[in-house]
Amino acid sequence: MSATGNRAAREFRAEIREWLRAGLTGEYAALRGRGGPGREHEAYPERLAWERHMAAAGWTCIGWPEEYGGRGATLEQQVAFHEEYALADAPARVNHIGEQLLGPTLIAFGTPEQHERFLPPIVAVEELWCQGYSEPDAGSDLSGVRTRAALDGGEWVVNGQKVWTSLAHEADWCFVVARTEPGSVRHAGLSYLLVPMHQPGVEVRPIVQLTGTSEFNEVFFDGARTAAGHVVGAPGDGWRIAMATLGFERGVSTLGQQVGFRRELDALMALARSNGAIGDPLIRDRLVRAWIGLEAMRATALRTMDGVAAGAPGPEASIGKIFWATWHRALGELAMDVRGAASTLTGPGHDLDDWQRLYLFSRSDTIYAGSNEIQRNIIAERVLGLPREPRP
Incomplete structure (x- = not known):
């Protein structure tokens, strides 16, 4: 520079x-x-x-x-x-999902009419979005989507179920990957639809998590409708659009995320010093390895910024996802060991403290936004050029 x-x-x-x-x-x-x-x-x-x-x-x-x-x-x-x-x-x-995921996708692939309709409310934080990808039988393998949509006059009619939909209970709109070509399989025949949440035919059911909170949801579409023009890209081209959105998800905001990780690690080191856990050579070694991992994580993220500058990160961004998810899950486990027996006790009303919440919620880090297993396949096949995994 x-x-x-x-x-x-x-x-x-x-x-x-x-x-x-x-x-x-x-x-x-x-x-x-x-x-x-x-x-x-x-x-x-x-x-x-x-x-x-x-x-x-x-x-x-x-x-x-x-x-x-x-x-x-x-x-x-x-x-x-x-x-x-x-x-x-x-x-x-x-507004992360609208600003960091849908907005860049619409800018890259949307029509002028979609730009005019949907981008200003995202900038003003007047309309919030959620992501309708995963399903009960199509989580990590998104190509197994069964939610269907069909044109009825001037509208798409959507039927199906999505799951693990972050903040769906607060969202005004959802970008939905649905199968729009009857008889199509896997990546073919999918479309990327923009569906309003506040209408008959959309039901949101919060999922109670290990932490006792419910930011994930199930979403049921039963005859839900959206305008025929609310498809991003061409009908049937939804896989390509959906993959671009996932690329935008691996963008520069991950560097801010790592500042939060550093704050957690610094606090855990302070706790280990105050309660004497730092005297355990195994704990001390794991803390050092966590610090080294965080430094490597930042270096890895900075290396992917060329892809961000080019429009969207490529498949190499999966390296960063599997890195931070595995590191953060391990930090939650380390926090429990630093706290010792106290980590098994909750407060009045079974309230969790910050370390317990970190440990429990970080179990999901290696699942959401692309599971570790799928990230390994992407890295193997699309980065290293290894043979594709056999399909049934």
């Missing part, structure tokens, strides 16, 4: 740092550290208000081109934003 680019990135970093310092005061001061995986229920209305406050100040969708409501931020500026947001311990975002 040139000296001018470095200076622009530093100035942008200073700008967002100052805005967050001034903004996370008064009514928003109590939101620091609220929300996140396993804790999405925390202060949800207040976090929504905060994100709309961000939108009014021009701090949402910063990486989008200016013509679509963004700030046209460079890759270095986007990295600075996500890192500073995490360093400020700002509340977890409620």
Whole structure:
């Protein structure tokens, strides 16, 4: 990067740092550290208000081109934003799925009419989105989708079931992968539909997780409808669009995620020193290995930024996903061992503490957003060029 680019990135970093310092005061001061995986229920209305406050100040969708409501931020500026947001311990975002997944997908593949209809409400945090991919028999192997949609006059009629749908109970819209060509199998015949959630024929059932919270949901479509023009790309081309969305999910926001991981690791090291667990050579070795892993994770993420700059990360981004998911799950296990016997006890009302919640929720890290098994297949077949796994 040139000296001018470095200076622009530093100035942008200073700008967002100052805005967050001034903004996370008064009514928003109590939101620091609220929300996140396993804790999405925390202060949800207040976090929504905060994100709309961000939108009014021009701090949402910063990486989008200016013509679509963004700030046209460079890759270095986007990295600075996500890192500073995490360093400020700002509340977890409620509009991540719309801003980081659907928005870039629509910009790349949507029609002008879809841009005009759907992008401004995402920028303003007026409409929230969820992702309708996984099904009871098509989780990691998304090509097994059975949810179907058929044209009826000027509308698609959708029937089927989705599962593990994050924040569906708060969403206004869902982007749904559905089979629209009768008799098609696997990747062929799928379409990427934009479906309103608030209508007859859509039922959301929260799934109670190990943590006792319910940010994942089942979603049932029984004759739900959406306009014929609410298909992204051509009908039958949904697999390609869906894979592009998954690529955008591996974008620069992962660097902000790693700031949170570092905060957790630092706190765990402090706990190990205070309770004497650091004296156990095995615990000490695992803490050191966790620190080394985090450094390697950041280096790996930075190496994938070329793919982000080109439009969307390629299959190499699966390396980062399997890396951070496995590392974070291991951190949860290490936290239980650092705490010792106290880790088995809950508080009044069986409330979980932060370490117990980390341990329990991180079990899902290696499953959602692409399971470790599927990530290994992607790396083997699409990165290393190994023979494809035999299909039944």
